[in-house]
Amino acid sequence: MTSFLDPLIAFVSAHAWLAYLTLFLAALLEAVPVVGSVIPGSTIILALSALVPGGELQLPWVLLAAATGAVLGDGSAYWIGHRRQREILDTWPLTNYPRVVAESENFFHRFGTWAVFFARFVPPIRAFVPVTAGALGMAPATFYAVNIPAILAWAPAHVLPGVLAVSALHEYAGLHHHTHGGKHIWMLTVVGVAIVLGLGMWIYRRRNGGGATAKPQV
16 A cells, blocks of 8 residues: 555645546536545545645645535535426436435434534435435525534534544654655555444435435445
């Protein structure tokens, strides 16, 4: 893995704009119904945040890329639901994921407007609640009044842990930025935890909901 990560870090250092684009697309696609259930957007954002302390990426641009992608992704899903109304929930490909759609509706009915805020932090429902909010008739002003603050909290929550963890490893564990040791540890930890959680969710859903569920997110 080290032989793979070192060239990756070097490439990002030379082409930072591609990393920002990747962050933007990861956040955007993670908000798309169905697609967001299999795109490891949060994993990508958490992993790339390790490159901020060493200067390969700049914190304001990382936060901006992630937040902008999330706003556009959630907004696009919401407006599709808003235009199609309830019909969209009974249309392919959402019909292939009846359990997740039902969970999203239940989540929305349980928390009301706040479902849009909480869903930002709950995969894979995160990819279905915006379109559900639109389909169930939430007003645009209400949606954005909750969605934008949620994203402004979500972006730092995904970026700052990596920044702080890698900074602490360099500061207190004697690891130097030029050796990429802290970055390796953080990235491998994020990927490992994502795989374990993804497999756990997949096994749980297979046992409790049959085959018509979302695939694991890793």
